[in-house]
Amino acid sequence: MNIYSLNPEITEEAVPVQLGRKERHRLLRKADIIAAAEHVFALKGYHKATIQDIARQAQYATGTVYLYFEDKNSLYFSIIEEKIRELLRILIAKIAQVKGARLKLGTFIYESLRFFEMNKDFFRIFIQEESSLSIKSKLAKSPVASKRREMFNALIKEAQSEGLVRRDIETTQIKELLESILVSFAFNWWKEPSGQEKDLKGMTAIILDLFLNGAKKR
Amino acid sequence: MNIYSLNPEITEEAVPVQLGRKERHRLLRKADIIAAAEHVFALKGYHKATIQDIARQAQYATGTVYLYFEDKNSLYFSIIEEKIRELLRILIAKIAQVKGARLKLGTFIYESLRFFEMNKDFFRIFIQEESSLSIKSKLAKSPVASKRREMFNALIKEAQSEGLVRRDIETTQIKELLESILVSFAFNWWKEPSGQEKDLKGMTAIILDLFLNGAKKR
Amino acid sequence: MNIYSLNPEITEEAVPVQLGRKERHRLLRKADIIAAAEHVFALKGYHKATIQDIARQAQYATGTVYLYFEDKNSLYFSIIEEKIRELLRILIAKIAQVKGARLKLGTFIYESLRFFEMNKDFFRIFIQEESSLSIKSKLAKSPVASKRREMFNALIKEAQSEGLVRRDIETTQIKELLESILVSFAFNWWKEPSGQEKDLKGMTAIILDLFLNGAKKR
Amino acid sequence: MNIYSLNPEITEEAVPVQLGRKERHRLLRKADIIAAAEHVFALKGYHKATIQDIARQAQYATGTVYLYFEDKNSLYFSIIEEKIRELLRILIAKIAQVKGARLKLGTFIYESLRFFEMNKDFFRIFIQEESSLSIKSKLAKSPVASKRREMFNALIKEAQSEGLVRRDIETTQIKELLESILVSFAFNWWKEPSGQEKDLKGMTAIILDLFLNGAKKR
DNA sequence: CATGAATGAGTGTTCATTCAT
DNA sequence: CATGAATGAACACTCATTCAT
Numbered sequence: 001m002n003i004y005s006l007n008p009e010i011t012e013e014a015v016p017v018q019l020g021r022k023e024r025h026r027l028l029r030k031a032d033i034i035a036a037a038e039h040v041f042a043l044k045g046y047h048k049a050t051i052q053d054i055a056r057q058a059q060y061a062t063g064t065v066y067l068y069f070e071d072k073n074s075l076y077f078s079i080i081e082e083k084i085r086e087l088l089r090i091l092i093a094k095i096a097q098v099k100g101a102r103l104k105l106g107t108f109i110y111e112s113l114r115f116f117e118m119n120k121d122f123f124r125i126f127i128q129e130e131s132s133l134s135i136k137s138k139l140a141k142s143p144v145a146s147k148r149r150e151m152f153n154a155l156i157k158e159a160q161s162e163g164l165v166r167r168d169i170e171t172t173q174i175k176e177l178l179e180s181i182l183v184s185f186a187f188n189w190w191k192e193p194s195g196q197e198k199d200l201k202g203m204t205a206i207i208l209d210l211f212l213n214g215a216k217k218r
Numbered sequence: 219m220n221i222y223s224l225n226p227e228i229t230e231e232a233v234p235v236q237l238g239r240k241e242r243h244r245l246l247r248k249a250d251i252i253a254a255a256e257h258v259f260a261l262k263g264y265h266k267a268t269i270q271d272i273a274r275q276a277q278y279a280t281g282t283v284y285l286y287f288e289d290k291n292s293l294y295f296s297i298i299e300e301k302i303r304e305l306l307r308i309l310i311a312k313i314a315q316v317k318g319a320r321l322k323l324g325t326f327i328y329e330s331l332r333f334f335e336m337n338k339d340f341f342r343i344f345i346q347e348e349s350s351l352s353i354k355s356k357l358a359k360s361p362v363a364s365k366r367r368e369m370f371n372a373l374i375k376e377a378q379s380e381g382l383v384r385r386d387i388e389t390t391q392i393k394e395l396l397e398s399i400l401v402s403f404a405f406n407w408w409k410e411p412s413g414q415e416k417d418l419k420g421m422t423a424i425i426l427d428l429f430l431n432g433a434k435k436r
Numbered sequence: 437m438n439i440y441s442l443n444p445e446i447t448e449e450a451v452p453v454q455l456g457r458k459e460r461h462r463l464l465r466k467a468d469i470i471a472a473a474e475h476v477f478a479l480k481g482y483h484k485a486t487i488q489d490i491a492r493q494a495q496y497a498t499g500t501v502y503l504y505f506e507d508k509n510s511l512y513f514s515i516i517e518e519k520i521r522e523l524l525r526i527l528i529a530k531i532a533q534v535k536g537a538r539l540k541l542g543t544f545i546y547e548s549l550r551f552f553e554m555n556k557d558f559f560r561i562f563i564q565e566e567s568s569l570s571i572k573s574k575l576a577k578s579p580v581a582s583k584r585r586e587m588f589n590a591l592i593k594e595a596q597s598e599g600l601v602r603r604d605i606e607t608t609q610i611k612e613l614l615e616s617i618l619v620s621f622a623f624n625w626w627k628e629p630s631g632q633e634k635d636l637k638g639m640t641a642i643i644l645d646l647f648l649n650g651a652k653k654r
Numbered sequence: 655m656n657i658y659s660l661n662p663e664i665t666e667e668a669v670p671v672q673l674g675r676k677e678r679h680r681l682l683r684k685a686d687i688i689a690a691a692e693h694v695f696a697l698k699g700y701h702k703a704t705i706q707d708i709a710r711q712a713q714y715a716t717g718t719v720y721l722y723f724e725d726k727n728s729l730y731f732s733i734i735e736e737k738i739r740e741l742l743r744i745l746i747a748k749i750a751q752v753k754g755a756r757l758k759l760g761t762f763i764y765e766s767l768r769f770f771e772m773n774k775d776f777f778r779i780f781i782q783e784e785s786s787l788s789i790k791s792k793l794a795k796s797p798v799a800s801k802r803r804e805m806f807n808a809l810i811k812e813a814q815s816e817g818l819v820r821r822d823i824e825t826t827q828i829k830e831l832l833e834s835i836l837v838s839f840a841f842n843w844w845k846e847p848s849g850q851e852k853d854l855k856g857m858t859a860i861i862l863d864l865f866l867n868g869a870k871k872r
Numbered sequence: 873c874a875t876g877a878a879t880g881a882g883t884g885t886t887c888a889t890t891c892a893t
Numbered sequence: 894c895a896t897g898a899a900t901g902a903a904c905a906c907t908c909a910t911t912c913a914t
Contacts, residue, residue: 029898047265050883061900063886072884166435169424173406174433180402184394191358206387210395214432217384268908270876279875281911290909465877483701486904497879502906576845602871605860610869612838620834624827627794642823650868651828653820704887706897715896717890726888879911883904890900 030068030078033058038079042121046076077138083122084144087115092151101159106208108155109182113201116186123190152179164212178211248286248296251276256297260339264294295360301340302362305333310369319377324426326373327400331419334404341408370397382430396429466504466514469494474515478557482512513574519558520580523551528587537595542644544591545618549637552622559626588615600648614647684722684732687712692733696775700730735798737776741769742802755813760862762809763836767855770840777844806833818866832865 036058040049051072055062069075094111095104116123139145156175159165165174185207189200237245254276258267269290273280287293312329313322334341357363374393377383383392403425407418472494476485487508491498505511530547531540552559575581592611595601601610621643625636690712694703705726709716723729748765749758770777793799810829813819819828839861843854 025898051885052883055901062884063901064899066885067898160435163435165433169428169433173402176402176406177399177428177433180398180405181395184398184401185391188390188394206391210387210391210432212432212434214428214430214434215383215387215392215395216430216432217378217381269910270908273876280877280909281875282873284910285873461877487906488904491880498905499880499907500878503877508905596871599871601869605864605869609839609860609864612842613835613864613869616834616838617831619838620830621827623834624830646823646831646868648868648870650864650866650870651819651823651831652866652868653814653817705889706887709897716888716898717896718894720889721894875912875914877911877913879908881909882907885905886903888900888902890898891896892898893896 026068029060029064033060033065033068033075034079034082037075038122041076041079042124045124051075077142079122080139081142081144083119084139084148087112088144088148088151090115091148095155101155101162101164102208104155105159105164105178105211106204108152109178109207110201110204112182113186113204113207116190117200120190123186149175181207181211244286247278247282251278251283251286251293252297252300255293256340259294259297260342263342269293297340298357299360299362301337302357302366305330306362306366306369308333309366313373319373319380319382320426322373323377323382323396323429324422326370327396327425327429328419328422330400331404331422331425334408335418338408341404399425399429462504465496465500469496469501469504469511470515470518473511474558477512477515477561481561513578515558515561516575517578517580519555520575520584523548524580524584524587526551527584531591537591537598537600538644540591541595541600541614541647542640544588545614545643545647546637546640548618549622549640549643552626553636556626559622617643617647680722683714683718687714687719687722687729688733688736691729692776695730695733695779700779705729731793731796733776734793735796737773738793738798738802741766742798742805744769745802746805749809755809755816755818756862758809759813759818759832759865760858762806763832763861764855764858766836767840767858767861770844771854774844777840803829835861835865 033054037049037054040053040057043049044053051065052062054075055065058065065075069078091108091111094107098104098107140149152175153171156165156171156178160167160171160174185203186200189198189203192198251272255267255272258271258275261267262271269283270280272293273283276283283293287296309326309329312325316322316325370393371389374383374389374396378385378389378392403421404418407416407421410416469490473485473490476489476493479485480489487501488498490511491501494501501511505514527544527547530543534540534543588611589607592601592607592614596603596607596610621639622636625634625639628634687708691703691708694708694711697703698707705719706716708729709719712719719729723732745762745765748761752758752761794803806829807825810819810825810832814821814825814828839857840854843852843857846852
């Protein structure tokens with residue numbers, strides 16, 4: 001897997017030059033709307049955000065949104081997909097720069113936390129509003145999410161074959177465990193109003209420590 | 219902390235005799251409605267469940283619901299509070315029966331998983347529908363949730379002072395780790411359609427292992 | 437067939453005393469809304485009439501309409517059914533008062549034209565707006581329409597067995613002929629702005645003549 | 655009256671050579687769009703057919719349709735006018751080939767029914783969807799419809815002066831009567847699912863019989 | 873207390889029409 | 894001329910909440 005295997009749709013910088021003017025234009029519009037929707041959803045949450053709100057924010061007419069997205073839900077979905085795509089791009093790039101499972105895991109944790117920090121507002125959608133886990137179900141079927149899962153799995157597998165991570169537990173379960181820990185720390189950081197000053201990504205070491213060594217006193 | 223410190227409101231068996239007939243009546247009505255709401259929410263999810271649905275299920279008139287609950291959201295909230303209260307009651311009772319931090323932790327894990335298993339349908343609300351994390355935020359402020367947090371913290375602290383759990387990391391963070399692992403296993407069990415046959419609470423040993431020893435190979 | 441075989445639902449005078457207060461109330465509300473809808477549909481036509489218009493006219497809130505009717509279309513349909521029911525009631529009553537196929541046919545024609553004259557505004561819905569024929573298709577399946585068809589058929593059959601009407605052509609086709617002639621005269625009367633003064637029901641004799649003797653010169 | 659008195663606009667074969675290239679081009683475009691619209695309207699009905707559908711079917715852009723037709727309704731109207739024009743052309747041609755009012759009437763009925771049979775799909779627009787009678791009102795003012803009316807009237811008048819048709823009833827009314835009978839038979843044939851096999855134009859004799867001789871037993 | 877009919881604000885979505893390119 | 898992206902008004906329908914009985 002490499003960075004070019006990511007579907008470059010939407011993200012402006014990634015729009016290949018060979019796309020026709022029309023198609024380029026289309027992707028830019030989609031990006032406009034996604035940006036507006038991200039903002040509105042983050043502010044109001046899924047149910048309270050209206051398509052009119054989003055259109056106004058994007059400075060388009062209501063109907064225009066429907067030229068680019070099937071319906072409200074698919075727009076919502078696109079935002080999330082786009083975010084995952086972005087995170088995945090970062091993860092792949094950064095992880096490629098280091099050697100050894102431990103460092104790679106550390107990089108993975110660090111960049112994931114950093115991404116969360118930088119997209120604090122966006123994640124309010126999940127946190128304040130609908131279907132955090134429902135979305136997970138739907139996302140599970142999306143190609144981007146699959147890519148991320150594969151990459152994550154590969155990472156854990158590598159750690160297992162390098163002898164860093166135990167093999168008596170399924171790769172998938174180890175992966176889910178690390179994910180849970182990340183989500184948990186992120187959420188607790190997010191929850192605290194004072195969390196703004198603290199450094200989420202600075203918790204990388206502790207997380208890695210807890211993940212690998214557990215809670216037992218030695 | 220002991221079992222009597224729990225707010226006994228609502229749960230029938232726990233209704234103290236000294237409450238007036240009126241008040242007792244009132245609590246029973248609330249319990250009726252909560253039971254109906256739990257069913258309907260689990261079936262349809264928060265947004266698609268209507269107050270009319272719930273009233274019909276409880277065999278009351280629409281307006282009656284509003285005699286006992288402020289609005290839809292507070293009804294929803296009450297269900298969750300009630301569930302936590304129930305779990306908390308169980309946890310406290312069972313943990314009181316064993317000695318030693320290790321056993322207590324095991325009991326905590328076992329009973330939590332068992333409760334999740336037995337309330338599979340209820341948790342669909344969180345998982346399929348709204349605001350898994352949003353509710354967490356709101357719950358954080360509710361007295362029941364505080365009680366559970368305190369109890370959980372006390373448990374970890376006990377384990378730390380007994381020398382089972384490391385002291386170089388904050389109690390809260392240790393607690394979050396355990397919670398993460400629980401959530402991770404519970405969600406994965408829930409997710410699998412075949413999960414019905416498998417035994418979630420049977421995973422207690424593995425979870426305790428991962429919690430104490432971490433993911434590192436030894 | 438007799439007058440009691442008609443479904444008396446809705447029409448106020450026909451509401452049997454044994455209906456509960458609730459049910460009576462419900463039928464009155466339905467009648468209110470049907471009256472308002474009849475007016476609005478006649479004025480604006482099906483597509484341009486909005487549920488809001490109708491609700492306003494009936495002096496109810498929008499949602500109230502939906503307590504009594506599934507949706508816009510079914511409301512529209514109910515109006516037509518009700519009109520047919522009314523006409524049918526009149527036809528049955530009047531025809532029962534005369535003897536002989538010729539007189540019965542005359543009465544049928546006369547009362548049909550009279551009904552059309554008196555409901556001029558209502559028929560504008562069909563004439564100016566939607567789906568005159570489409571509605572026919574749907575109506576064909578409704579019980580009221582079936583009743584009217586049966587009654588009409590019985591009338592022609594009686595005329596055939598009395599020797600007034602030829603038997604070498606199917607009853608149904610004879611029936612369609614008479615219906616055609618009625619429609620033709622009614623529409624022409626309706627079309628003329630001056631038609632207001634002329635007497636539609638006064639054309640009974642001519643219609644009966646045309647129906648029986650045809651257009652041929654003798 | 656002869657075939658050349660028909661407005662030859664639109665129909666390709668009839669486009670006179672003396673029209674400029676521009677104008678010829680224009681008429682061809684209109685014909686393209688009308689053909690597409692006929693198809694789409696027949697398929698979806700007036701309200702559910704969209705201009706976009708029609709444009710796509712005609713392989714033009716949305717806006718192009720508006721270069722040739724005022725709006726959706728006038729496009730719809732043009733189709734009907736064109737159909738009437740076509741029927742009228744046929745009627746005039748066929749009727750010119752026979753002698754005597756009776757034969758002419760028969761031809762008129764036969765060709766009208768045949769045309770209906772052959773354009774079954776097209777007539778679904780009228781039958782399933784909007785404004786059968788509304789369109790009549792509007793059409794009454796269109797030149798094509800006037801032409802057809804005149805021709806029809808002339809036919810009946812001829813029958814009256816030949817002594818075939820009674821003169822004690824207005825020509826117009828006789829005409830409307832025959833039209834109603836035709837419509838009635840056509841609709842009943844159309845309505846029946848089994849009608850596909852039966853022969854509509856084969857009913858010419860019965861219709862003529864009923865029209866001329868009426869329903870009376872002799 | 874209980875009822876449940878009535879309310880009416882609120883929203884996703886469609887589509888005829890326009891107009892800058 | 895042709896295009897088709899953009900427009901935005903319009904509307905059916907829902908449902909939490911109220912209140913007269």
